[in-house]
Every structure is written in C-alpha cells, then in structure tokens.
Amino acid sequence: MKKEEVPQDASALQGYTRELCYVKDEDGKFVTSLSSGWEVKAQALEHAWDEVEEQLEEARTLVRVGKRSPLYFFMKKNLMNLSILSNYSGFGRILVWFHLRPLGYRFLGAKGWARYAEAFNCSVEDLKNHKL
Amino acid sequence: MQQQAEHIQSAHCENGVVVNLLRDHGLAFMNEPLAFGIGSGLFYIHLPVLKLNNGPAITFRTMPGAIFKRSCRLLDVDYVSRRFSQPAAAEAYLDKLLEQGRRVGCQVGVFNLSYLPVEYRFHFNAHNIVVLGKEQGVYRISDTVMEAPVTLSAPELLKARYAQGLYAPKGHVYYVDAASRREKTDEALLQKAVQRGIKRNVRDMLYIPGAFAGVSGIKYTGKKIEKWREQLGLKKAGRYLGHIVRMQEEIGTGGGGFRFLYAAFLEQAADLLQSEKLSLASDDFTRAGDLWRQSAVLMAGVFKGRHTGQERFNEIAALFYEISDIEKQGFQRLAKVKWKEGK
Incomplete structure (x- = not known):
C-alpha cells in the first residue's frame, strides 16, 4: 500500500482514535501513516452487528413464546454465549442452561439474581423489570 | 537516564506494549516492526471444525503473549509474568509495581474498556495495554492502538483484567526486570x-x-x-x-x-x-x-x-x-x- 492510498473513510473509530498503518512513501521506504477507517472494514463490522441484531430479534421471539427465559435475551444482548455467561456468573454450565429456560428461571433466588446482574453489568431491578 | 515517552501509538497492541516496555528499559532503538519480527509475529492457521464467534477459527498472527516473551528472550531481557486467582491480589500486586515507578503490561478483555467505541467491544480477551500509574483511584493507561493516553477507574480495570471466555486474562501482568538492564546494547x-x-x-x-x-x-x-x-x-x-x-x-x-x-x-x-x-x-x-x-x-x-x-x-x-x-x-x-x- 502506498502512502497516498491510505483510506480515510468514515468508521466507528471517529471521535475516538485513528489507526496506524505501515505504508510505502515515494522512495519505496516504509513509513507510518494514520487512517480514519476503511469502507471495507466498516462494512464488515456493520455486517457483524447486523447479525447480532438478528440474533437479538430471534431471542426476543423465543422469550415471548416462552421457550427461553428473559436471561437468554440479556445473554445475547451482552454478546455472550452459555460458556462465557457461566464463567461470569460463576454458575456451572448446566445450571445456566437451566436458568435460561422459563422453568429454571422461576427457581432463581436473591443470590442468583445478584450474580446475573453483576455478569450483565446492571442492577437486579433492571434485570427483573426487563424490557425486551 | 533519559525518560522515554509515556505513550506511543502502534498498529498492533502487543507490539506497542513490547516497544513501550523495552524502550523504557533502555533499548531506545526498539520500534514496532522490530518487535513484531524478533517476536516472530507472523503466522497463519485455519483450525478446521472449530468455530469462533460463529465464524471460522482463523488467525494471522502468533499466539497472544508470544511476541513479548520471544522479544525479551532474544534481546536478553529478563521479564516477570504473573496471573492471579484472586482479583484483590491482582490489584494489590499491580499497585505495588506502580508505586515502584514501573510500567506494567496488562492483558485485558476489550468488552469492558469504556474508552473504545461500542462497536469494537466484543468479547476479545487478548488485548494488551501499558499501565503507567495510579492517581486517586484512577489508572493512567497507554493503550497503544489509541492516539492518546487514556484513563480507567480501578473497578473498570479490574473488570477488564478478569474478563471471561477464550484467553481469559486472569489478571495477567508482565513487566521487564529492571535488574537485567545494561548500559549499552550491542x-x-x-x-x-x-x-x-x-x-x-x-x-x-x-x-x-x-x-x-x-x-x-x-x-x-x-x-x-x-x-x-x-x-x-x-x-x-x-x-x-x-x-x-x-x-x-x-x-x-x-x-x-x-x-x-x-x-x-x-x-x-x-x-x-x-x-x-x-x-x-x-x-x-x-x-x-x-x-x-x-x-x-x-x-x-x-x-x-x-x-x-x-x-x-x-x-x-x-x-x-x-x-x-x-x-x-x-x-x-x-x-x-x-x-x-x-x-
């Protein structure tokens, strides 16, 4: 990549930082240059978030029809999967699996609520008065 | 001894940390490509079957942490690397090092780093930063992919150091041992x-x-x-x-x-x-x-x-x-x- 080819497209980095690139100058030597973003990358990132959005929609439906508990939605919203949630909450995977179902959800005690609230970085009230 | 700049920007986080720590150690010639090359950073692997974040498990670089270890070993610099099972111990250890005026490399998860744009905050745990100091419960941090130094509150940093998932950092800190410092590098x-x-x-x-x-x-x-x-x-x-x-x-x-x-x-x-x-x-x-x-x-x-x-x-x-x-x-x-x- 040549120095004058460094892309300066709009990206999510705007207002935060620019990224460093290694590019060739006129003499064919490597120099560093700052880039505000590249369209192709911005699209890839956007694509990834579209997918997250899709999964959230799917999660909402599953919770509404009673196949999963609201915790399932929170898990997806925090981009977690079962094993990450298990690590953050300190519950074993089987227990988390159970809590993600409406039946297991009913068995959650004060301690359980607190643990999940901490895992999701929110308060117990937020978790209980969930908005899908 | 000339004080080296606290913050340098680099393309890759781990290289930046290596350069920052080694320059501070007296190796003023260090720069990012050198760190990457000496640490044999280039790699490619596509693991079959395994999936990462619903995508193929592909990497273009070597294992996280390897660049630092290899660079130090080949440049004859002693380093210390530690993980902790107790978050409180990890925090106390870091604070003690900062009091001694050291710069400390820290492995963190990206998900809880408030200074990054939300769009980039996935559960990715092999990010590296340099912690420069602590004042009134706030850490001064040089994240080498950023243009300027940043700050994090103590609970925020601790949360990032105990991010969970693949490559969970478990409070991983690393720094170069000042005793191995030499007057001149040949x-x-x-x-x-x-x-x-x-x-x-x-x-x-x-x-x-x-x-x-x-x-x-x-x-x-x-x-x-x-x-x-x-x-x-x-x-x-x-x-x-x-x-x-x-x-x-x-x-x-x-x-x-x-x-x-x-x-x-x-x-x-x-x-x-x-x-x-x-x-x-x-x-x-x-x-x-x-x-x-x-x-x-x-x-x-x-x-x-x-x-x-x-x-x-x-x-x-x-x-x-x-x-x-x-x-x-x-x-x-x-x-x-x-x-x-x-x-």
Whole structure:
C-alpha cells in the first residue's frame, strides 16, 4: 500500500482514535501513516452487528413464546454465549442452561439474581423489570 | 537516564506494549516492526471444525503473549509474568509495581474498556495495554492502538483484567526486570535477535506439519471458500467472509493481515544485516499484503450482496492461492539467506 492510498473513510473509530498503518512513501521506504477507517472494514463490522441484531430479534421471539427465559435475551444482548455467561456468573454450565429456560428461571433466588446482574453489568431491578 | 515517552501509538497492541516496555528499559532503538519480527509475529492457521464467534477459527498472527516473551528472550531481557486467582491480589500486586515507578503490561478483555467505541467491544480477551500509574483511584493507561493516553477507574480495570471466555486474562501482568538492564546494547545482539526471529518465522510458516497452518494453511482456506457457497448457503458464507475480513484488516493488524508490518520489519532487517535477499523478501510481503487487501474488497462485495456468484468465490479462492505462493516464495528466500556467524 502506498502512502497516498491510505483510506480515510468514515468508521466507528471517529471521535475516538485513528489507526496506524505501515505504508510505502515515494522512495519505496516504509513509513507510518494514520487512517480514519476503511469502507471495507466498516462494512464488515456493520455486517457483524447486523447479525447480532438478528440474533437479538430471534431471542426476543423465543422469550415471548416462552421457550427461553428473559436471561437468554440479556445473554445475547451482552454478546455472550452459555460458556462465557457461566464463567461470569460463576454458575456451572448446566445450571445456566437451566436458568435460561422459563422453568429454571422461576427457581432463581436473591443470590442468583445478584450474580446475573453483576455478569450483565446492571442492577437486579433492571434485570427483573426487563424490557425486551 | 533519559525518560522515554509515556505513550506511543502502534498498529498492533502487543507490539506497542513490547516497544513501550523495552524502550523504557533502555533499548531506545526498539520500534514496532522490530518487535513484531524478533517476536516472530507472523503466522497463519485455519483450525478446521472449530468455530469462533460463529465464524471460522482463523488467525494471522502468533499466539497472544508470544511476541513479548520471544522479544525479551532474544534481546536478553529478563521479564516477570504473573496471573492471579484472586482479583484483590491482582490489584494489590499491580499497585505495588506502580508505586515502584514501573510500567506494567496488562492483558485485558476489550468488552469492558469504556474508552473504545461500542462497536469494537466484543468479547476479545487478548488485548494488551501499558499501565503507567495510579492517581486517586484512577489508572493512567497507554493503550497503544489509541492516539492518546487514556484513563480507567480501578473497578473498570479490574473488570477488564478478569474478563471471561477464550484467553481469559486472569489478571495477567508482565513487566521487564529492571535488574537485567545494561548500559549499552550491542549491535551484535540485535543482529542475532533479528536472525533468530526470522529463522523461527520461516520454520513456523514453511515447515509446520499439517495442511491448515503456515503458508499451506492459506491454500486450505482458499479451498474451503470455493465450497462455502454450496455448503453453507449464501447468508452463512457471507458471514464467514465478513469474519475473515475483520480478523484480517481490523484495527490491530496494521492492514493486510500483519503482512505490511512484517515487510517493514524485513526492510529494517535488510539495512541492519546488509542483505539483498531480505529486501526482496520484504517486497514479496508488501505484495502479499496488497493482495490480502484486494481479497478483502472482493469479500466485502459478497457479504454486502453486490456480487454473490460462485465465480466471485472462485476469484477470492484464486487470490488466496496466489497469496500462499507469494508468501511461500518470500519465506523460501528467507530460508536461503546465509547468516553471518555471530557468537
């Protein structure tokens, strides 16, 4: 990549930082240059978030029809999967699996609520008065 | 002793941390390409079957933490690296080090870093930062992918240090041992380090067994891509390609899946060791980097739904084959370099 080819497209980095690139100058030597973003990358990132959005929609439906508990939605919203949630909450995977179902959800005690609230970085009230 | 700048910006987080810590240690000549090359940072592997974040498990670089360890070892610098089972102990240990005026490298998860844009905060745990100091419960931090230093409150940093998931940092801290500091670093040591870094990288990329790692791994991915449209359907195939683009080009790679970074290293190495072959190899990797970028453009066309025919997939695969050949040629050049015999 040549120095004058460094892309300066709009990206999510705007207002935060620019990224460093290694590019060739006129003499064919490597120099560093700052880039505000590249369209192709911005699209890839956007694509990834579209997918997250899709999964959230799917999660909402599953919770509404009673196949999963609201915790399932929170898990997806925090981009977690079962094993990450298990690590953050300190519950074993089987227990988390159970809590993600409406039946297991009913068995959650004060301690359980607190643990999940901490895992999701929110308060117990937020978790209980969930908005899908 | 001249105080080294507290913050430097780099393309890749771990390189930046290595440069920051080693410069502070008195190795003023360190720069990012050198750290990357001496640490044999370039790699490629596509693990079959395994999936990461619903995408193929591909990496363009060596294991997290390896660049620091190898750079230190080859430059004859002692380092300390620790993890903690108790968060409180991890925090106390870090604070003690900062009180002694050290700079400390810290492995953190990206998900809880409030100074990054939300769009980038996935559960990715192999990010590295330098902690510079602590004032009134707030840490001063040099995150080397950022243009300027940043701050984090104590609970925020602790949460990031105890991020969970793959590569969970478990409070991992590392720093160079001040006792191994020498007055002068001799040229011979640096030359030797560069040679060994290259040799290791040649071994990792050319001679690693198995079809899915090293330069042959790039071909392996190409072969897979050809089949994805049939096998996975357009939607999932697009998602996979998007995943590759992000691994390859996103912030922290210097573009072109680290290839430009390695080319920049070889250019410096060519000057240092006065070798024509090295600068030729540097050109090879620059070309490979350009082709990687070109392939990213094509892949974006697929997942954005502009060009989604099978011929486009074949084109992408063809690019992967070409890249594999070019990189193979580059490493074969490097393998043939006659190294000056050092001590």
